[in-house]
Every structure is written in structure tokens, then in C-alpha cells.
Amino acid sequence: MTEQHMVTETEQNRRIDKLMTALIADASRSQVQTWITNGHIRVNGQYVKANAKCQAGDTIEWVLPETEPFTVEPEDIPLSIIYEDSDLLVVNKPRGMVVHPSAGHQSGTLVNGLLQHCDSLSEVNGAERPGIVHRLDKDTSGLLIVAKNDQAHINLAEQLSAKEIDRQYEAIVHGVIDHETGLIDAPVGRDPNDRKKMGVVENGKAAVTHFRVVTRFADFTHVTCQLETGRTHQIRVHMKYIGYPIAGDPKYGQRKTLDIGGQALHAKSLQLTHPTTNEVLHFEEEAPAYFKELLALFEKNIDT
Incomplete structure (x- = not known):
């Protein structure tokens, strides 16, 4: 699906890669630069370089390539489990561990270890984030709740929201x-x-x-x-x-x-x-x- 954006006066003279990084949610600048180089992003129908300056009234069009799905595999990763029963567990996440897989971190995450440890995890947040009720940043250590079934997950999420x-x-x-x-x-x-x-x-x-x-x-x-x-x-x-x-x-x-x-x-x-x-x-x-x-x-x- 083609998306469009018309450059405003306040956006004039911004580099195309910087502007598109701001416009496309969760896109990194290096990723945007690759898309520009590969012709997925054009200005007024023309190929441009990543450092091209935008002008007011320019029409930017982009069709982004679909990301290839990946399978989250169980891995034998040591986990510091503080509490566990049939509904939930509480983990002390170490500093440096990513909570769930993403395009840049497909292995070595907490979820990979949980899949090895648990027979079942909730599916509320999809196949890439099983059991994850809330997150901690990679370099933030500490306590994290994991749900083993959907009913427990929904209840815990409601508690968080409330x-x-x-x-x-x-x-x-x-x-x-x-x-x-x-x-x-x-x-x-x-x-x-x-x-x-x-x-x-x-x-x-x-x-x-x-x-x-x-x-x-x-x-x-x-x-x-x-x-x-x-x-x-x-x-x-x-x-x-x-x-x-x-x-x-x-x-x-x-x-x-x-x-x-x-x-x-x-x-x-x-x-x-x-x-x-x-x-x-x-x-x-x-x-x-x-x-x-x-x-x-x-x-x-x-x-x-």
C-alpha cells in the first residue's frame, strides 16, 4: 500500500532520511536510508539520496517491504524465577537481557528462555510476546510478571490499567x-x-x-x-x-x-x-x- 506525505513549510530543508525517520513509527534512520537506497521511498516520483533536502510542497511516496516473519524458538537460558504457580511467574530479569524477540533481537531473550521453561504461556500479545504482561528495558534489571494463560494475563493487565x-x-x-x-x-x-x-x-x-x-x-x-x-x-x-x-x-x-x-x-x-x-x-x-x-x-x- 502506497503512503504519501506532502512536505510542509516547517519541514523544508530537512534531510529526507531524518524526516522519514520521524514519520514512520519505530523505523531507525539506518533502516530508512536502506529503503531510500532501494527505491522504496521517492520524492515527486523520483529516486533521491538519503541526504537530499526536502522542499515545501514536495510529495513523498513510500511503499515499505514486508518484514519476513520469524519463529520464536525455545532456548536453554538460565532464568532467575522468584515465584511460580499454574497461572503466573515472577522473574528477576538480569541487566542486558531483552524481554521479547524483535527484528534486531531474535534470540537470547527472556521469551526464548520462558518457552524452554514453561509448558504454556498466554497468547494475548501474540506469538512473539507470549506471557509478557509488561516490559522492562534491556538494561533495566528487576522484577517482571509473566502470565501462563490468557485468563491470568487479562486479569493482570486490568490490574495494571487500574x-x-x-x-x-x-x-x-x-x-x-x-x-x-x-x-x-x-x-x-x-x-x-x-x-x-x-x-x-x-x-x-x-x-x-x-x-x-x-x-x-x-x-x-x-x-x-x-x-x-x-x-x-x-x-x-x-x-x-x-x-x-x-x-x-x-x-x-x-x-x-x-x-x-x-x-x-x-x-x-x-x-x-x-x-x-x-x-x-x-x-x-x-x-x-x-x-x-x-x-x-x-x-x-x-x-x-
Whole structure:
């Protein structure tokens, strides 16, 4: 199916690859450049180069190639399972693990390991995301709920939507926060200038994060965060928005941040109502070693 866009005056002189990356949801700039090179994107019916500048009134047409489906295979991946019964399980996801397969990560994900471990997983989110009720970013560690059947999945998703599942995180952020607690109520949506990032945008979805200071250091603050909503990259976006970006964050952090392989963010606790028994379940998991070592280092620097 051919899609079209007429370049507006505000879009004039933008590179075609940058403009199309903003227009096509979830497309990377390198992917867009490949489509342009292969002739899937044209301007006024003509082939162009990726660095061509758009002019007001230009008509951009594109027909994107269909992505080839892939099969998600079970893999023998060690999992840290905190709780399991016939309806659900709670996993402590390690830092660096992708939750579910995608075009760029077709193996080694949490889902690959779950398929090996479980006889059945819910199918609500399709064959590529079986059992996944909510997600954590690749470099965010911590607790994640997995549904084993559709009934449990629907119940848990409804609890999330109704803000009945308590999710708390801990993070290390740049800067010294001078107040004890805070509430960030700012809508989050796709960054119009970079489709691979989220941001606080006027037409975004409602997003609310509560935070509390645990410890202040010379240049950093250890905080806990509680989610009311679960937007993509919500805590990372919100902490950047108020001027205290998460340490080590390659996407939303400061240009000069800690070289620790990703954001210092850990999903530390979960509280939910069991979808079958109605029992209130609470889980808590300590932050990984790198996180605790950072805190110990900062503490030492204060004492010396």
C-alpha cells in the first residue's frame, strides 16, 4: 500500500532520511536510508539520496517491504524465577537481557528462555510476546510478571490499567535533589525529532511518577520511584525532564555520564493480587552487584 506525505513549510530543508525517520513509527534512520537506497521511498516520483533536502510542497511516496516473519524458538537460558504457580511467574530479569524477540533481537531473550521453561504461556500479545504482561528495558534489571494463560494475563493487565499493581524502582541519578519527595505528572510520547526516543510532549499519554530520595552523595542521588502509569521509558524520560537524568543512561543521560553499560535502574518490588486466588502477593529483589558497588563507592567518597 502506497503512503504519501506532502512536505510542509516547517519541514523544508530537512534531510529526507531524518524526516522519514520521524514519520514512520519505530523505523531507525539506518533502516530508512536502506529503503531510500532501494527505491522504496521517492520524492515527486523520483529516486533521491538519503541526504537530499526536502522542499515545501514536495510529495513523498513510500511503499515499505514486508518484514519476513520469524519463529520464536525455545532456548536453554538460565532464568532467575522468584515465584511460580499454574497461572503466573515472577522473574528477576538480569541487566542486558531483552524481554521479547524483535527484528534486531531474535534470540537470547527472556521469551526464548520462558518457552524452554514453561509448558504454556498466554497468547494475548501474540506469538512473539507470549506471557509478557509488561516490559522492562534491556538494561533495566528487576522484577517482571509473566502470565501462563490468557485468563491470568487479562486479569493482570486490568490490574495494571487500574493502577492496582504497585511497582517500585530504585535509581541513581545525576545531581543532588534537595527535596525529599516529588511527583512528576508530564505526558510521555514519541519524540518528534527522534522516533527512537520518547519525551515529554504535549500530545503524549498521561504519565505519573513519584520519587523519594534515599541518599544524597556529592554529585549523585539514590532515589526510589513508584509508577502510576507504565509508559515506554517513563522513569528515564521523567527524571531527565526534571533535570536529574539516570546515571549511565546512553539514551536520556548526560553526555558525560558513568561508563557502566546502561542506566542505573532496577525494578526492586512488585505487589499484585493473584488472578485466581485473590491473594495479595509481594515480591522484593535487591539491586544487582554493580548498583550496590556504585553506592558503596559514592559513600566512601563522602566519608573521605
